[in-house]
Amino acid sequence: MITIKDLAKATGLSVTTVSRALNGYSDVNEDTRKKIKKAAEELNYRPSAAARSLVMKKSRTIGVIISDINREGIKDALAYEILCGINDRSTMLDYDILLFSTSSKKQQKKSYSDLCKERGVDGAVIFGLRVNDPYLEEIICKADFPCVLIDIPVESKNAGHVTTDNVYGAMLAVNHLLKLGHRKIAMINGHNEAAVSIKRLEGYKQALEQAGIPFDTDLVFDGGFSEEGGCEAMYRILLNHPDVTAVFSASDLMVLGALRAMEKLNRRVPQTLSIVGYDDIPVAAYCSPKLTTVRQDKYEMGYRSAQLVIDMIENRQVDRRIILQNELIIRESTKAIP
DSSP: OOOHHHHHHHHTOOHHHHHHHHTTOTTSOHHHHHHHHHHHHHTTOOOOHHHHHHHHTOOOEEEEEEESOOGGGGGTOHHHHHHHHHHHHHHHTTOEEEEEEEOHHHHHHSOHHHHHHHTTOSEEEEESOOTTOHHHHHHHHTOOSOEEEESOOOOBTTEEEEEEOHHHHHHHHHHHHHHTTOOOEEEEEOOTTOHHHHHHHHHHHHHHHHTTOOOOGGGEEEOTTSHHHHHHHHHHHHHHOTTOOEEEESOHHHHHHHHHHHHHTTOOTTTTOEEEEEEOOGGGGTSSSOOEEEEOOHHHHHHHHHHHHHHHHTTOOOOSEEEEOOEEEOOSSOOOOO
16 A cells, blocks of 8 residues: 555655645745645555544544434434435545434433544534433533534534424425315324424414414324324314314325325315325335425435534534525325315
8 A cells, every 4th residue: 555655765756845845834845735736646646534633633434323213214314314305415525424323312311522532523513302312402502512403503612503494394284275265274293292293383373374374283293203103193183173174294204104094984185175295205206196395405404514524624614594485395185175
């Protein structure tokens, strides 16, 4: 394996000069830099990541922390799309990613800072946190190196965030149902510990209030962002509120469960009840009926979060609050009131 010492010998230069040239320092003469790079190509030199980290005092590695991942979420592929975005942008900018997951038990034993320092990362992207997660308080109050949160809109000295506009997205969904003539609209939400649930509920409320329809807490059901939870919530809506004509669900995954409940009770969508989901997961375009839903670009969220954390690592002055817009995708699961 060719080393820097071999390059120094081949070019007749010092190891320090070769090292500084390869690492982009500006105090190296440009002709000297070209000479060193040419020799590196001819000798097929490949830099050691470990050695470079020692010289630069940076690992050029981003930690990607997934907290309490929902295994049922494999169906919605949201985590996968986020990871693809993070990986693609990190690779473009010559950073590696280190993926690790946490659980509440681990969080009780290790702090967020210790977890990252043990793995030698320069910064971290975190998603899947709940609003009462012990890591969140630490990130806001104590974190001493760059961190970007996905789907939790908080900022601090060393933290930024990337989210979509969940209030606006929910309003898109409910306003669509209102335009179709629906007035008795129930909501299947996620759970109170998710920041997106709070925002999507707020959007649901605002859309109803702007239409002059009083908000009714009895028409909001928690589905836990799971297929089973969506099924149970839809049963309760159909059995206890037969006058409901439409449902807004805070995730497509819960809609899959809701459709199962509809089928078992011999109710058809959208003939007897309209449904709008959220996320536009891959199966949304292929289930029966095809789902009307709010599309949020999870790949872009991952891509932009990687860019933001690298900007922070490299001390660039950038806006640490990134809010992406959503889009209503109209398919077959909604219908106008006759």
